[in-house]
Amino acid sequence: MTQALTRHDRVLGCLIGGAVGDALGYQVEFNHWDRIRESWGPDGVTELRRNQISDDTQMTLFTAEGLLDAAPGDEFASVKSAYMRWYATQKEYLPPSGARGLAAEPWLYDRRAPGNACLSGLRAGGGPGVNMDSKGCGTVMRSAPFGFHSGPEEAYALAERCSALTHGHPTAGASAGAFAMIVAHLMNGETPQRAVSAAMLHLRDGLHRSETADALQHAYRLAGSVPPGPNTCAPLGEGWIAEEALAIAVYCLLGTDDVRKGLTASVSHSGDSDSTGAILGNLYGAAYGHAALPREWSSQVEGRGTITALAGRFAADAPTS
Template identity: 50%
Template sequence: MIDFDRAALERFRSRVRGCLVGGAVGDALGAPVEFMHLDRIRDEYGPDGLTDIVTGDSGVALVTDDTQMTLFTVDGLIRASVRADRGVVHPPSVVYRAYLRWLDTQRLPAPPPDVSGWLAAQPWLYNRRAPGNACLSGLSSPGMGTPHQPKNPDSKGCGTVMRSAPFGLYPQPSATPEAVFDLSVKCATQTHGHPTGYLAAGAFAAIIRTLVDGEDLRAAVTVALDLLATRTGHEETTAALRSALVAADDNPRSPDAIERLGGAWIAEEALAIGVYCALSYPDPAEVREALLLSVNHSGDSDSTGSICGNILGTWHGETALPPDWVAVVEGRGAILELADDWAMEQTQSPQLHGDHGPYTEWLRRYPA
């Protein structure tokens, strides 16, 4: 186990919290306009488009499958870490089981009596919020998809990218950008088999991993591009990320530039738009503006908002997020609890399990 001083622990936890809460905020911000053309968004919300987060009668801004699957990714990765204490572990298989628990939330009205772990026992997760067809079919069909036998081999939807930020949330030097790229790719093939779909997920994980180290976003994208260059079928993802960099230089802060990057229904476009919007407003004081830019377009607004929020929250930490939006996002307490559990597992696990024996409270939360 790596020895962290208190300052390093606090920085790491702030980035983890920022990533998960930021993704949920961006997701909830974009959800009401997900299937709307930009002209319709402006007709409904005014010439500037959507300018604030939308809450329902309960005062809560609802998240979608993007946040749901992201949280179950974290749950699976924590269980893989716990399981490693007990012998050989295959993380993609453990994450796959976590995704099957997410699938239950889309099929069942409430947590089953024999639910496994604390996250799957959260009633608010048992809501179907327009989940992607490839995610549903890939997890519903028999067997686990792998790089050698991926599910939905022609699919490159953004469902791979929007759930993959947690693969990058490892503290330095416990996992390299290359390692998290590989793990994200393996888990993406469980639902999407097109190279662009799973390589975009790997690139996103590498970007998040580099941001965790304190690098800026352009440096993180460079790391991802270098890793992509070694992979067969990388051309579409590489071209999309390069277009995002050019657009941020040439056409900053423009909804029209987003339209030229694509609709974000496919993986590389969603990643490119999230990167472009974060680069267009790179200052920590401009997170609100970046998130609004990321959802005011004619495509998959909740996914681009989620990806942009993951990036900005990791880059700048949780305190850079708009507090009035954080306060109303659905499931905030559970998201923060999971973020803190991830940070503790990655930095203080000997005090949670291992030498303390096999029947601690931690193992009831994350059965191995």
């Protein structure tokens, strides 16, 4: 077990950590490693030159709000409604009259490179069968709050179900579910190794989960042989698809407990750097708490006040299982 931490420490750490990793990676999203190395140096992205978060943190916050607003048993419908509110922020410039909660906050109306499948899926109403061939990482990067809401197996099931609101491919659901399950285990005080191992075992229960299971197995092996550093995650892919983004974050989580070093490694590569950074930040925060995050990053990340308030609401609620 890791050191004793309060539920609030872990929830706040998870949400702020995700925002920090997101902001670090958003500075270089879409950039090839060669360009990152030229602009930032061989050590990669080691500073927060801009504090802006991307759609990853936006959607994570709306996931959290949907769960907080849900009546017992009505979580899926409430999260779906929350995602539709997020979708509205991507079409408007300012909150409409009468908006409440996150939908009333003007800073969340900035478009920060939202994923095409997230937009098209919600444009279609988030119904069954949407984007059946899509397994983009947009399902994973928003799913950490499911790990606060319930126990590991319930978190997996709800994250998997909610992923289909935008991405119909089963690997997208399995990756979102595995991520939520790992977060739930970390919230319970399990070590990263045990949390990841439990998720890997759960994934082996179904063939439709095999791509995610294989990606995590690859991450586990790489973490045991290659310490995380700039572009060392390249064998795992670029993170555009769900299982690759999760694998890159898990590789860094298992490879080092140095949060600064791990976050730098998770974003210093070609590909979807903000998503891989956000996922790892969520995992580090849930594992080690808010105080483990580099203070100069966590203190200035965009939206910190809103994130802190949401974390306080979550921490005040007892886990449902």
